[in-house]
Amino acid sequence: MATVQQLEPIPTPARPRSMNGSSHDMDVDMDGAMPRSRARPTFGSGPQRGDTRIVAIMYSPGHHKIVSVFAEVLGKPSRLKAGFDSITSTDQDFVIGILADQAKADVTRRDRGLVVAIHAHCVNLGMPPDTLLSAECDYEFLYTDTPFFRRDLSRFTSHVLGQLNHHETLMAKPRTYFISTTFPDVSAALPNLDILTVGADAVEIRVDLLKEPLGDGNFAPIPSLSYVGEQVMLLRQRTELPLIFTTRCTAENGRFPMDNPNLYWEYLYRAIQWGVEYIDVEIWLPDSIRKKLYEQRGSSRIMSAFHDFSGTFKWPSRHAEEVFLKSREYADIVKMIAIINDHNENFELEYFRSKIRSEYPDSPPLSAVNMGETGQFSRTLNRVFTPITHPLLPIIAAPGQMSAAEINQALALLGQLPKKSIYGIGSSSSRTAASQAPFYEKCFNELGLPHQFASVERQPRSTALDTWCNQRNFGGAYLNPPVSYNSIVGSSPFFQSVNNGAGPILTEAARVIGMIDTIMVQSGSSSSASSAPASVPSSPRHRHAGSYGTHGSTTSNHPPNTSLIFDNASWRGILSTLTRDLAPSAYFGRAAVVLASSSDDAASVIYALKALRVGKIYTVGFKTPLTLARDLPIEPFNSLESLQRARMVGTNDSASPFVVVSALSAEKSNIVGMLVRVFGSRGAGTGNKGKVFLDLADGSLPRKGDPGLVAEQSGFAAYGAADVTAFTTVETLRLLVGQNVPYSFVRLASGRGLY
């Protein structure tokens, strides 16, 4: 008989706060001994249920297919209706399609508490879209049908419905940057976008700098909404980074005219409808407009903007504080930027920053820099959304802007980014860590980081790991393959001695998963931008003598007040892969099958599936540890009968497996292929990619058959280890060096080396 393990709920723990005052997505466990049965995981800023209203898609004639793609992305069936009036609560489990012409009749009087209205317009049909629908819809999705970017639709949907939240994750990072693109036409940027965005956490589109050709050799005085919409669409199709939508006014080094403030509302509100993540709202705009945008922002975040070019602005003044207080009324981030005359004014800004932090601790994060060469120093010190440029951009967006590499080089020169040794630690059985070395070196180089990267091999039962991690200049490591907490700490006097004998600090993911793939270093003085998140709290057990006492015979070589943090990045790689083409809700409540030969191999998969709120997991080949099984029905397939039962439940039944993840090695491919066939869609071969298959086996190793191919033939959308490795690398770089390197760059720059 199959067993179902169900465990009692346990209260959610209090969460640490970041420097910015936002909660951090890396909850940490301060206990050194591997805690087995503690609080229920929170998954940091992981997937949320979000907006649960009925989604209605307004589509153009001949474009009904977009309705089923939305439905697939959301994990629901679709049905077409003649108008909003006929939508009732019985449609809750469907995505509704309404022909645009019919929608126009009743879109205005729709029940906004019941329905969220999305206008899907294919730009190949011409621009602008229907003006009434654009104005009346909640959101507007602009797309091309050839090529169609499924990833863009999935990201748009996850964002506007509030299922994924970039902002919380970004504000938890110790430093964030955005690149100000200054192209008159973003098409020019697209070929280089991957490289341009290395080191950036978001991409700003300077709408006021766009130049819309009028066809007679002239350009529109301001780009039309049609042109801007297409430009935003093009950019979003090519980058996974959040966008910042900026209409900079003429008085602040921009080109947007100031005579009609309503024009700003029109463009900025449309950007919210397009699902742009950040909206730059200048504070000279009337309060009524700022308030309205703030209230209408949905899942977007408002970055209030203030620039002073007069040369008379003073950070220590009452005026500066008033600007901050006015800004924060309608802002999720406050941006203040000024021209200064003297280098000392950079220190005045630092004083202002710390005063704001201590006097208004609950305010939105402050992003503040000075312009001009004199102000560059402040660009190295600002930690929240520092604007950056890149040598490949046509012009810089503001005087004194620096690139990510220049900022890092300056930090290194100032002693704020000390040179560290960072290790890629492999094992004798897997050469993956070593093959990633050239990629990491390339990234460090591109980002101007002073660190040295070394790839090393860990022998079972050797003490080499202790030696690498106990070097004075140790800056962190990734472990590929991951190693269990117990095998790292169990027999190591060094790791047992850290944090005055409490052992390494564990993030929530590391504690629950029990497998460690990232070791970060956090220095107590924490001015280093180089490594672990500043938001990880110091251990209460830290003493002045340093976190690594002299426990047993082990002496720490690290500077005082240094902590080691153990994390797991793989689960995020898995989560990002599974949500690349689907919104998280496609997984909510559905059943999953996990194949692995040990619970260690399955742990990060199960954690990611739990973050995706799956309803049940069938397991094959391992026993799920209690920490992972908590709050979720787990049913091992331990007989043909149990397998047959799961296979026979109706496809619309939530117990019918929707996602299959295999962590079995390449030589077991034939078994994987067989199981995938068992759970394949009945309508396989019809091109219906309803279900999801993820194969974590190393694709470069010889194997008997390709389960991915079998999966595709059986109606699955198939993903492989290369996707997960690339997404995990993005996460690892964030954790180790605090820098964002987009997925597309990882895929581009790593060649075949990563896999």
Ligand SMILES: O=C1C[C@@](O)(C(=O)O)C[C@@H](O)[C@@H]1O
């Ligand atoms: O607000 C800012 C900051 C900025 O003005 C700078 O000083 O780098 C550049 C602008 O593009 C951006 O919108």
